[in-house]
Amino acid sequence: MSRPDILVPAPMRDMILGGLEPHFTLHKLYEAADREAMLRDVAERIRGIAISFRPIDKALVDRLPKLEIVANFGVGYDNVDAAYCGTKGIIVTNTPDVLTDEVADTAIALMIMTIRELPAAERWLRQGKWVSQGAFPLTRGTLRGRTLGILGLGRIGKAIAERAEAFGMAVHYHGRNRQDGVGYTYHPSLVSLAEAVDTLMLVAPGGEETRHMVGERVLEALGPQGVVINIGRGSVVNETALAEALRKGTILAAGLDVFENEPHVPQALLDLPNAVLLPHVGSASEATRNAMGQLVVDNLTGWFHHRTVLTPVAETPVS
Ligand code: 8YV
Numbered sequence: 001m002s003r004p005d006i007l008v009p010a011p012m013r014d015m016i017l018g019g020l021e022p023h024f025t026l027h028k029l030y031e032a033a034d035r036e037a038m039l040r041d042v043a044e045r046i047r048g049i050a051i052s053f054r055p056i057d058k059a060l061v062d063r064l065p066k067l068e069i070v071a072n073f074g075v076g077y078d079n080v081d082a083a084y085c086g087t088k089g090i091i092v093t094n095t096p097d098v099l100t101d102e103v104a105d106t107a108i109a110l111m112i113m114t115i116r117e118l119p120a121a122e123r124w125l126r127q128g129k130w131v132s133q134g135a136f137p138l139t140r141g142t143l144r145g146r147t148l149g150i151l152g153l154g155r156i157g158k159a160i161a162e163r164a165e166a167f168g169m170a171v172h173y174h175g176r177n178r179q180d181g182v183g184y185t186y187h188p189s190l191v192s193l194a195e196a197v198d199t200l201m202l203v204a205p206g207g208e209e210t211r212h213m214v215g216e217r218v219l220e221a222l223g224p225q226g227v228v229i230n231i232g233r234g235s236v237v238n239e240t241a242l243a244e245a246l247r248k249g250t251i252l253a254a255g256l257d258v259f260e261n262e263p264h265v266p267q268a269l270l271d272l273p274n275a276v277l278l279p280h281v282g283s284a285s286e287a288t289r290n291a292m293g294q295l296v297v298d299n300l301t302g303w304f305h306h307r308t309v310l311t312p313v314a315e316t317p318v319s
Contacts, residue, residue: 007042008028012050016293016296043065051073055080072095072296076094076206078233115142115199124136141225171185194221258282265277
């Protein structure tokens with residue numbers, strides 16, 4: 001029997017390709033000199049896609065009449081039109097759970113780095129200023145007495161909440177619904193959450209529903225001691241409004257691991273001393289990325305060998 005044809009539009013980790021190669025015929029679109037010609041050539045045969053962070057839109061899906069499954073590397077899958085895949089009976093999978101603790105750890109680290117200005121303190125030492133100018137200036141911010149507001153209390157949000165409690169923070173949250181069995185204070189709107197807390201942790205998924213949810217109004221509600229941490233998707237924040245709020249002192253500081261147009265970071269943010277900026281490293285340890293990669297392999301082999309997947313997304317349930 002011939003091996004199912006899988007489209008790989010963009011580079012993926014070697015361990016993923018190595019895991020797929022024995023089972024599938026891989027078509028690495030990114031290696032083709034003429035991608036359009038390659039796609040034309042293989043479109044009729046493609047039964048699966050393995051993808052990381054690049055768009056899988058309606059137009060591409062429509063070009064692949066035998067497509068059965070899109071295996072996304074990443075828990076966030078706003079790059080894939082999952083709702084459309086659902087209408088066509090195409091399964092979409094993501095990589096939840098295996099990255100939860102890693103991302104939550106990074107979120108807490110970024111929050112403390114931002115509030116206590118640790119990257120600037122380290123630069124101070126390396127630049128010899130400890131010797132030439134003395135102690136690093138005292139930070140205006142402290143974690144002590146802070147209240148954390150979480151936008152998006154899913155698996156990662158809950159892991160962050162547990163850690164925040166260990167740091168003595170009270171936790172509030174906003175999401176589409178109040179969650180049963182959750183003891184944290186619920187707010188029916190993001191503005192009311194921002195009014196009640198001074199530290200806003202964004203863990204929400206990307207996509208149209210959450211686009212630019214954090215803008216001028218929310219930042220003003222957060223107030224002058226306010227700190228925004230974004231570990232979810234850059235599109236949730238209006239970066240122009242955030243840069244302006246940081247510049248004017250509407251809020252105190254921001255720590256961002258994700259940006260709207262990665263890998264490009266707006267100059268207005270780069271110029272700010274009160275922004276800590278990371279290059280989307282939330283899940284980026286070898287161990288966690290390997291576990292995510294294995295899930296991509298297991299979802300694809302599971303589907304084609306046993307007609308079952310481990311982690312389908314909500315829009316494309318598998319019975
Ligand atoms: C990955 C992520 O960096 O899982 C996600 O949603 O944002 C990260 O873990 C991303 O998928 C790109 O590889």
